[in-house]
Amino acid sequence: MKEKYLQRKQELVDELSSLSGLIRGSLVHSQKQCGREECLCATEGVLHPFTCLSRSVGTKKHKVIYVKPREEPLYAKAVKDYARMKEIIEELSEINIRLIRRQHRRNGSG
Ligand SMILES: [Zn+2]
Numbered sequence: 001m002k003e004k005y006l007q008r009k010q011e012l013v014d015e016l017s018s019l020s021g022l023i024r025g026s027l028v029h030s031q032k033q034c035g036r037e038e039c040l041c042a043t044e045g046v047l048h049p050f051t052c053l054s055r056s057v058g059t060k061k062h063k064v065i066y067v068k069p070r071e072e073p074l075y076a077k078a079v080k081d082y083a084r085m086k087e088i089i090e091e092l093s094e095i096n097i098r099l100i101r102r103q104h105r106r107n108g109s110g
Contacts (some may be wrong), residue, residue, distance in 0.1 A: 012088050019085050023078035025055035030097075030101065041106050 008024035033039075040046040051067040053075055067075050 005095050005098055006055050009092065009099070012092050012095070016085060016088050016092075018080040022052070022081035023055075023075065024080060024082050024094075026051050027072070027075060027079060028052045028054050029065075048091055051075075 029049065029051050031049050033041045035050055036042065041048055051069070051072050052064050053067050055063045057063050
């Protein structure tokens with residue numbers, strides 16, 4: 001049983017180290033007017049879609065950067081990798097608690 005946890009722990013640690021390209025933040029999709037008076041966005045209300053990366057810094061501030069369309073898949077993967085990292089940390093926490101309890105019991109200290 002312990003081997004199973006140790007094996008799973010190693011798998012998670014390996015996966016964790018593969019997620020170094022992660023970014024903590026979220027992609028925000030929105031629309032805007034470009035400012036050109038003759039553009040359809042001004043004359044017809046057909047707005048331009050755009051994507052931003054928003055990151056919280058401190059308690060209430062956000063840093064927002066514009067994401068170029070060709071870069072969006074890279075940012076999307078990085079944001080997804082961060083979410084996966086959080087999942088891994090949760091699972092690792094569960095495993096480590098079990099391992100500590102097991103060790104504690106084996107040492108006979110109750
Ligand atoms: Zn426009």
